[in-house]
Amino acid sequence: MKVGFCGLGVMGSPMARHLASKGYEVVVYNRNTEKAKQWVDKNGGKFALTPREVGEQCDVVMVCVGNDDDVRSVVFGAPSAKSLSASSKSVENGLLAGLKPGTVLVDHTTASATLARELSAACSAKNVGFIDAPVSGGQAGAENGALTVMCGCDDQKVFDRVRPVFDAYAKACQRMGDAGAGQLTKMVNQICIAGVVSGLAEALNFAMRAGLDADQVVEVISKGAAQSWQMENRSKTMVRDQFDFGFAVEWMRKDLGICFDEA
Template structure:
């Protein structure tokens, strides 16, 4: 299939690569042209100077950018993807953004005869590189059915949750879960250190029981070592949690723990940890 991929960050770069490895004809676009050139050198696909040019002739256009405004910038306007897409083609958005912008762009696309699926992902950079992402989708069944076989190139699970916006709402659920998990893990690991326990052995045994989590298996050891210069940045987590908290105001959900952890991340930012991994909550409890 001829496809386009807009956005070549730590997630988009390998995701687009998996599409090329799966045999698709891939054209990429990135605001920083050097990233596009590096992707072409690595994967032997094509690149374009604008989202519109990348989208021309594509059956599906994928995007994975930073936030709502970044998404609008690659979709709308004379150089945006929608301007280059033909009627009957499909836009799939992997950005973690608001449900509101998903509905907004889906409505704009519908007026042009375009399909739209919001499809945020979970699994981090490692999941993207290994082709094992969880993909949460919102949209019409016919659009999802067209997109899924292509998305499967980098997905461990790809599920339709409901109409447009449902994928973004599900990603919010994901981030709410992670916020509480990471804070709990940080407190637990700091407690183990203060108690004089061998943290490696502690994790070895408790990770086989009810306390097990991805965060524990992948972040506990680096937390104890005070290593945070990798992974999913605190800046991005705060962006995501702001989306969660804003949506909660609309739907009436109470998120007391999420709001508290968001403020803890604000304190990490004040320490200069904007680009630290989200597991850097450990720094607050270890160095109060």
């Protein structure tokens, strides 16, 4: 099976690497062509100069970029599917223009459910399958091939066909419902994470201002009802003002903005 991957950022690059390591023929695209060339030099496979070229060569194509407009730019070849200012050439270079009937587009970007439904409808019109499949686990999860994938897909058979591919970089994967359900589930995930992280940060700040040994506090309370993945994995570095985990505050603000819009 030939698998395409559009977007070689902190998440996409290791995800594509895992696909190559599992024996898939991988074709990559990145806005920065030099980055795509470097990825191929290191991992094998091929790179394409446009998203359309990826679609023309592959059975399944993954997209993992920044936001709704970035996804539209890759898929439709323009900032928006409805953009009147997009040149015909840019539209022709979009991923959807290259996808053949029977292929599948997978969007791993954390984006809106509205976009997922828009993409699903556009793909359906070309007899192309679509899965919105945002991931959780961060950069570490991508590097270690241990992501959780939350999927929305209108066709169970399409999901079942692509499901084994996700195993290359996922420890868990589930279809949550029709198109958009994956993104809605990711919104639930982000609301939970934002609440836990902010609560943990406030609690640790309180502990230190009160003159307590924060490490000892965490050691004790982590054995009770306050225990969480964030406490176990982030508390020690929070206390030491170390926050470089590959996920920027701006990204969380973007994700929560999607939640507010949906609510």
